[in-house]
Amino acid sequence: MSETTVKSGFSPASKEMLDGESKRYFTFFNVILTLIVLTFLELILIVLPFHHIVLLTGLIVLSLIKFVLVIWYFMHLKWDQIFLTALFILGLVIATGTVAALLLLFPAGESVMDNGGAPAVEASAGQ
Amino acid sequence: MSATAPTNTGIPNKKLAMWAFLASDCMFFGTLISTHLIYRRVNPDVVIDGSVVPVTNIFDIELTSASTFILLMSSLTMALAVSAMHKHNIKAARNFLLGTILFGSLFIGAQVYEFNHFVHGTDIAPSLTLTNTIFGSTFYVLTGTHGVHVLLGLIWLTTWYFFSFSKKFGEEHVMDVEITGLYWHFVDIVWVLIFPLVYILEYI
Numbered sequence: 001m002s003e004t005t006v007k008s009g010f011s012p013a014s015k016e017m018l019d020g021e022s023k024r025y026f027t028f029f030n031v032i033l034t035l036i037v038l039t040f041l042e043l044i045l046i047v048l049p050f051h052h053i054v055l056l057t058g059l060i061v062l063s064l065i066k067f068v069l070v071i072w073y074f075m076h077l078k079w080d081q082i083f084l085t086a087l088f089i090l091g092l093v094i095a096t097g098t099v100a101a102l103l104l105l106f107p108a109g110e111s112v113m114d115n116g117g118a119p120a121v122e123a124s125a126g127q
Numbered sequence: 128m129s130a131t132a133p134t135n136t137g138i139p140n141k142k143l144a145m146w147a148f149l150a151s152d153c154m155f156f157g158t159l160i161s162t163h164l165i166y167r168r169v170n171p172d173v174v175i176d177g178s179v180v181p182v183t184n185i186f187d188i189e190l191t192s193a194s195t196f197i198l199l200m201s202s203l204t205m206a207l208a209v210s211a212m213h214k215h216n217i218k219a220a221r222n223f224l225l226g227t228i229l230f231g232s233l234f235i236g237a238q239v240y241e242f243n244h245f246v247h248g249t250d251i252a253p254s255l256t257l258t259n260t261i262f263g264s265t266f267y268v269l270t271g272t273h274g275v276h277v278l279l280g281l282i283w284l285t286t287w288y289f290f291s292f293s294k295k296f297g298e299e300h301v302m303d304v305e306i307t308g309l310y311w312h313f314v315d316i317v318w319v320l321i322f323p324l325v326y327i328l329e330y331i
Contacts, residue, residue, distance in 0.1 A: 010215045010217065010297060010298055011215070011298065012215065013213065013214045013215040013216075017213055017214065018214055020213075021210045021211075021213050021214050024210055025207070025210060028203060028206045028207060028210070029203075031203075032199065032200070032202070032203040035199050035202075036196065036199065039192070039195055039196065039199065039322075042322070042323055042327055043188075043192055043327070045327065045331060046188075046327060046330040046331060052331050055331040056328070056331065059323045059324075059327060059328070059331070060323075062323070063319055063320055063322075063323045063324070066316075066319045067316050067319050067320065070202060070312055070315055070316045070319065071312070071316060073206075074202050074203075074205070074206045074308075074312045074315075075308075075309055075312045075313075076209075076305075080138075081136075081137060081138055083136060083138060084138065084142070084143070084146050087143075087146050087147060087150055088146055088149060088150050088153075090150060091147075091149070091150020091151060091152075091153040091154060092150070092153050094153075094154055095153040095154040095156070095157030096157065098154060098157050098158060098161065099157045099158075099160065099161040102158070102161040102162070102165060103161060103164065103165065106165045106168070106169055107168075
């Protein structure tokens with residue numbers, strides 16, 4: 001006998017809720033499989049012989065897809081009120097703007113720290 | 128009767144507050160990630176004990192990749208725990224909560240192991256501490272802050288796990304577990320960004 005019917009403080013869930021959650025159950029497995037594949041692709045990028053700009057773009061795109069998959073499905077934004085999506089996107093926009101502004105304020109090579117003529121240690125093989 | 132009080136927005140206040148908090152936490156992690164990236168760009172050489180050390184010698188990408196998969200799996204078990212709570216299947220929810228706690232503990236354990244190795248150094252990489260390089264400072268602050276978030280999530284989840292055995296645990300707590308789930312998934316998406324931008328980026 002399911003604990004659903006014996007746990008005090010809980011009434012049986014409605015049929016609509018049970019049906020909805022049963023559909024989501026398989027969606028969650030599809031999402032996690034996609035996330036795992038995308039993470040493997042990120043790791044494969046390390047060994048691909050492309051220009052680093054291409055690899056960086058690929059890395060960012062893969063990360064963004066993973067990010068959206070988690071917030072859309074696992075965090076239920078797909079099924080929740082649009083207001084919550086708007087609220088979170090507002091935070092994301094401000095955060096992204098902050099990151100972009102900071103990166104533009106401090107361009108590469110502007111104030112490279114003097115390493116005191118320190119010799120470089122060779123990267124180990126296989127890393 | 129609904130387990131949560133009606134609101135003007137139609138969204139439970141606790142849920143709205145959590146989403147507002149997560150939106151603000153995006154800005155917090157945004158500044159930490161950009162600080163790390165800026166210092167990596169401005170000071171590309173990591174100098175430890177007078178030698179330039181390749182960051183790839185310090186990192187252990189195999190361990191970090193395994194940690195990433197573990198955290199992703201914890202997100203799945205958390206989503207399933209919330210789903211089971213919606214179905215009022217408390218036994219299943221409890222088991223999925225326990226799974227999430229185990230995966231989260233594994234992630235924290237791997238991070239402690241990783242930090243321990245970085246601080247004590249290896250044959251190919253000298254000691255990396257919070258204070259001996261700018262890279263160490265920004266790296267530990269960023270990943271450490273994320274680790275603290277994971278730890279807080281673990282404490283929160285463990286509290287729900289044990290409380291679920293209590294007679295006081297009722298339908299009004301379905302939303303509370305869902306909110307804990309939102310926090311946990313957020314911790315996961317932050318790592319989804321940290322892993323490529325802090326770790327993989329060093330290899331390309």
